[in-house]
Amino acid sequence: MAVDYLVIVVYLAGMLAMGWWGMRRARSKSEFLVAGRRLGPAMYSGTMAAIVLGGASTIGGVGLGYQYGLSGAWMVFTIGLGLLALSVFFSARIARLKVYTVSEMLDLRYGGRAGVISGLVMWAYTLMLAVTSTIAYATIFDVLFDMNRTLAIVLGGSIVVAYSTLGGMWSITLTDMVQFVVKTIGVLLLLLPIAVVKAGGFAEMKAQLPTEYFDPLGIGGETIFTYVLIYTFGMLIGQDIWQRVFTARSDRTARWGGTVAGTYCLVYAVAGAVIGTAAKVLYPNLASADDAFATVVKDELPTGVRGLVLAAALAAVMSTSSGALIACATVANNDIWSRLRGVVRPDGERQHDEVRGNRVFILLMGLAVIGTAIALNDVVQALTVAYNLLVGGLLVPILGGLLWKRGTAQGALASVAVGGLAVIGLMAAYGILANEPVYYGLLASLAAYLVVSLATRPTDAAVLAAWRERLAGRAPAHDNASETVSEQVPAAQ
Numbered sequence: 001m002a003v004d005y006l007v008i009v010v011y012l013a014g015m016l017a018m019g020w021w022g023m024r025r026a027r028s029k030s031e032f033l034v035a036g037r038r039l040g041p042a043m044y045s046g047t048m049a050a051i052v053l054g055g056a057s058t059i060g061g062v063g064l065g066y067q068y069g070l071s072g073a074w075m076v077f078t079i080g081l082g083l084l085a086l087s088v089f090f091s092a093r094i095a096r097l098k099v100y101t102v103s104e105m106l107d108l109r110y111g112g113r114a115g116v117i118s119g120l121v122m123w124a125y126t127l128m129l130a131v132t133s134t135i136a137y138a139t140i141f142d143v144l145f146d147m148n149r150t151l152a153i154v155l156g157g158s159i160v161v162a163y164s165t166l167g168g169m170w171s172i173t174l175t176d177m178v179q180f181v182v183k184t185i186g187v188l189l190l191l192l193p194i195a196v197v198k199a200g201g202f203a204e205m206k207a208q209l210p211t212e213y214f215d216p217l218g219i220g221g222e223t224i225f226t227y228v229l230i231y232t233f234g235m236l237i238g239q240d241i242w243q244r245v246f247t248a249r250s251d252r253t254a255r256w257g258g259t260v261a262g263t264y265c266l267v268y269a270v271a272g273a274v275i276g277t278a279a280k281v282l283y284p285n286l287a288s289a290d291d292a293f294a295t296v297v298k299d300e301l302p303t304g305v306r307g308l309v310l311a312a313a314l315a316a317v318m319s320t321s322s323g324a325l326i327a328c329a330t331v332a333n334n335d336i337w338s339r340l341r342g343v344v345r346p347d348g349e350r351q352h353d354e355v356r357g358n359r360v361f362i363l364l365m366g367l368a369v370i371g372t373a374i375a376l377n378d379v380v381q382a383l384t385v386a387y388n389l390l391v392g393g394l395l396v397p398i399l400g401g402l403l404w405k406r407g408t409a410q411g412a413l414a415s416v417a418v419g420g421l422a423v424i425g426l427m428a429a430y431g432i433l434a435n436e437p438v439y440y441g442l443l444a445s446l447a448a449y450l451v452v453s454l455a456t457r458p459t460d461a462a463v464l465a466a467w468r469e470r471l472a473g474r475a476p477a478h479d480n481a482s483e484t485v486s487e488q489v490p491a492a493q
Contacts, residue, residue: 004307005145011182011311015163015318018174022167029354032168033100033330034246043177044257047319048244049264050176050183052079052235054320055136056383058187058313059293061269065276066292069213073273078227080265082235087258090402092251094242096473102239102398103335108470109401110409111463117416119335121393122239126328127369128386129240133321134160134373135382139294140313153373156317161366164322165359169247172322179315183268186312190305191297192271198300199278208281226435229442230387237398238390240320240327251473325369329361337361381432392423392441396449404453405464411453419445 026032039047057076064072099105103119137156138149147155163171199205205213212218235241248254279292282300286292297309376382396419397412423441430436 003304004310007304007307008311008314011314012159014178015159015175018178019163019166019171022163022171022174024167025170026168026355029100029358031170032355032358033326034243035169035173037095037098037247038249039173039247039253039257040249041253041257041260043173044244044248044253045260045264046180047173047176047247048083048241048258048261049268050180050315050319051240051244051323052083052261052265052320053183053268053316054133055139055313055317056132056320057265057268058183058272058316059136059139059290061272062276062279062293062296063289063291064219065273066279066286067276067289068219068273069209069215069277069280070270070273071216071219072276073269074219074224075227075231076269076272077266078224078231079235080262080269081228082232082262083241083258083265084262085232086236086241086245087255087262090236091245091248091254091258093402093471094245095248095251095254097470098246100243100246101331101335102237102242102394103331105242106397106401106412109459109463109467110397110407110412111460112409116336116339117413118394118397119331119339121389121416121420123328123331123336125386125390126239126324126331127365127372128382128389129238130321130324130328130365130369131372131376132383132386133317133324134369135376136317137314139290140310140317142294150374154370156314157321157366157370157373160318160321160325161363161370164325165362165366168355168358168362169243169326172326173247175322176319179319182308182315183312186309186315187275188268188271191301191309191312192275194301194305195275195278195282195296198296199281205277205281209277213277213280222435226438229438230384230391233391233395234387237394238327239331240323243327243330244323321369325366326362328369329358329365332365333358333361384432385427388423388427388438388441389420392438392445393420395419395442396445400449400453406453406458407449408453408456408459410456411449411451414452415445415449418448 138152141147141152397415400407422444426437
């Protein structure tokens with residue numbers, strides 16, 4: 001496997017080199033956190049597709065295909081649907097807000113009183129999302145080097161923390177573009193056709209497997225509904241996704257670039273399910289469905305190609321991990337720590353170095369993510385907790401703020417508190433993997449939002465007027481004054 005090892009080493013070295021290059025461009029808060037809001041359609045589409053298609057979508061998507069057949073595509077398919085909905089209906093307005101976090105959007109909409117508690121919920125979500133991606137390194141490095149789990153997590157996590165800390169969103173954008181290309185070649189153009197051919201083609205796959213493996217709804221209607229509720233709606237409100245929307249140079253870029261990325265996700269979903277179905281023919285008795293990806297790669301691919309496909313798996317994990325990490329650090333610094341400190345100059349600029357402060361928070365959150373990943377074993381449970389908190393606690397006040405002008409700050413706070421606590425309590429009662437927590441938590445959040453909003457005074461007219469100006473893109477963004485001459489660099493294509 002010497003050639004495979006060389007491919008992986010070159011790939012990892014390239015990630016670090018791009019982190020160093022990105023450091024030279026990240027000279028302001030806007031450059032560091034949102035790539036100067038200058039990404040053109042090509043880079044925006046690639047990076048958006050890269051962040052949403054992580055280890056769960058690649059390794060987990062193939063595993064679901066192994067377990068359920070073609071209907072195993074639904075998890076990743078609903079992620080694609082969520083990205084399409086975000087891009088078509090909301091991304092233009094989100095991009096025009098010119099903020100850094102979801103909590104800043106809530107402050108603008110509701111008058112500055114919803115930020116800290118929503119920031120805590122979003123921080124917990126992004127932390128657990130980064131943890132689940134980091135745990136996945138253990139699976140990949142075990143296949144590559146038969147490496148100890150803890151060492152694998154430390155190695156993979158350290159590389160992501162290094163390039164993210166150095167260059168922030170610029171480094172992550174550059175690495176994501178490489179990761180997008182590697183995933184496309186490794187999974188769609190190499191692993192998919194090779195796996196199908198090795199399994200004897202579709203005719204042989206149909207002959208070897210039960211008919212339900214080719215039923216589009218075989219995974220079950222309730223499971224599909226739950227995927228829609230968690231992943232489709234989760235795509236609409238996650239800080240990791242919104243922070244990528246903030247990088248778009250225009251609302252048109254956000255809309256059409258995101259639509260391309262969402263369509264790519266739908267194709268990726270079907271590809272993963274087909275690969276998993278082929279693996280079921282080749283290896284009908286695997287101990288775990290999640291072993292299907294690694295087994296096919298290790299046993300069926302030729303030297304060199306195997307290294308590239310394993311690099312694609314690493315790319316999938318790293319893109320999600322780095323995106324979740326910078327989102328987690330941005331929320332921790334801007335929505336929680338800065339608000340608790342409350343140290344602001346009269347002109348609104350923070351007294352400390354913005355880039356250095358955010359860089360320190362990425363490093364600290366990265367260490368926390370690596371430590372938590374070492375302590376946890378169950379990726380599915382960690383990811384379920386993250387999305388249950390996100391959807392149950394924040395979906396209603398965020399979409400309510402965008403769609404219903406009668407929503408109030410008190411209603412938003414009640415919605416976050418009631419929904420979040422309900423989800424936690426119901427997970428304790430029904431179990432983390434049960435569907436009831438997100439169902440009932442979301443209903444409780446909606447009820448609290450409607451009742452409290454209607455029972456309290458409407459949002460101040462001046463606040464709503466300022467909100468409408470920002471949504472229309474007519475009000476200046478608060479970060480304009482702090483930009484450096486790097487803003488004069490042409491938009492990235």
